[in-house]
Amino acid sequence: AQSVTQLDSHVSVSEGTPVLLRCNYSSSYSPSLFWYVQHPNKGLQLLLKYTSAATLVKGINGFEAEFKKSETSFHLTKPSAHMSDAAEYFCVVSDRDGGYNKLIFGAGTRLAVHP
Amino acid sequence: GAGVSQTPSNKVTEKGKYVELRCDPISGHTALYWYRQSLGQGPEFLIYFQGTGAADDSGLPNDRFFAVRPEGSVSTLKIQRTERGDSAVYLCASSSPPGSRTSTDTQYFGPGTRLTVL
Numbered sequence: 001a002q003s004v005t006q007l008d009s010h011v012s013v014s015e016g017t018p019v020l021l022r023c024n025y026s027s028s029y030s031p032s033l034f035w036y037v038q039h040p041n042k043g044l045q046l047l048l049k050y051t052s053a054a055t056l057v058k059g060i061n062g063f064e065a066e067f068k069k070s071e072t073s074f075h076l077t078k079p080s081a082h083m084s085d086a087a088e089y090f091c092v093v094s095d096r097d098g099g100y101n102k103l104i105f106g107a108g109t110r111l112a113v114h115p
Numbered sequence: 116g117a118g119v120s121q122t123p124s125n126k127v128t129e130k131g132k133y134v135e136l137r138c139d140p141i142s143g144h145t146a147l148y149w150y151r152q153s154l155g156q157g158p159e160f161l162i163y164f165q166g167t168g169a170a171d172d173s174g175l176p177n178d179r180f181f182a183v184r185p186e187g188s189v190s191t192l193k194i195q196r197t198e199r200g201d202s203a204v205y206l207c208a209s210s211s212p213p214g215s216r217t218s219t220d221t222q223y224f225g226p227g228t229r230l231t232v233l
Contacts, residue, residue: 036224043119044158044206044224090157100146100170101210103222105157 002027002095004074006106014114019063019078021109023091026072032094032101033074035065038108039087047089050074061085086113117141119225121207127231128197136192136228140209147190148222149182150206158206164190197232204229 007022025031035047048059055067065076074091091106120139128134140147145166150158160174167187175181179197184190194201208222 041226043226044208046221046223049221092157100163100165101222102160102163102171103148103150103158103208105150105159107155108157 002031002093002104004033004091004093004104004106006089006091006109008109009107010110010112012112012114013081015083016080019076019081019085019111021076021089021091021111023074023076023106024072025074025091025093027093029096032096033065033067034092034094034103035059035063035074035076036090036092036105037087038090044090047076081111081113083113083115086111119207119209119223121205121225121228123228124226125229125231127233129233130197130199132197132232134194134197134230136194136205136230138190138192138207138209138225140188140190140207141223144209144211144223145187146210146222147184148208148210149190149192150208152204152206152227154203161192161205194230197230199232202230202232 003026005024030052033050036044037047038044047063048057050057050067058064063078065074088108088110090108092103095102122137147164149161152158162182163171164184179195182192204227206227208224210222
């Protein structure tokens with residue numbers, strides 16, 4: 001069975017400093033992995049996805065993530081945080097056992113950005 | 116183009132009542148998913164439709180929950196005899212059919228319906 005673990009429930013950074021949100025996955029085969037962001041009272045928005053192409057994935061708004069099979073990790077990073085990045089972030093793995101994409105979400109990491 | 120829409124955005128009901136939550140997927144998306152997000156948690160899968168049929172309803176918590184998609188577009192999630200534990204945000208997502216030439220593996224989410232059972 002597929003699963004993801006987000007290692008931090010809350011992360012707080014200052015504006016302009018780097019962001020690191022950590023995620024470990026468990027999968028019995030080569031996984032599809034995603035990061036979604038959820039701003040208050042808004043829908044989930046896809047930041048980026050990994051589907052067995054390049055291991056370094058670039059997403060929207062300057063975010064990127066690196067797939068590391070040896071570490072079973074898919075951490076999300078951004079060089080410089082903006083106030084608008086404050087939101088809930090979900091690491092997600094796709095369970096394809098049924099031939100379709102059932103998404104399995106982590107518990108989420110709440111990112112706070114301080115001036 | 117229009118994204119996934121869900122109505123109502125908020126629903127407050129009393130314990131024991133029946134509720135219906137509606138999802139309008141992106142036009143042309145034959146795959147439709149329902150998820151439930153309880154407070155402080157990530158969304159959890161409820162049910163998947165490919166066209167009109169529920170291909171996987173293994174995430175529905177019990178037989179009080181039911182979903183339909185009679186014409187392969189709009190879907191309705193129905194909850195009978197609501198309980199306080201049903202309070203959550205119910206999310207709908209749609210995507211191109213898996214394995215199709217246009218499939219991108221990407222699910223597009225609606226804004227959700229916040230259900231509160233008093």
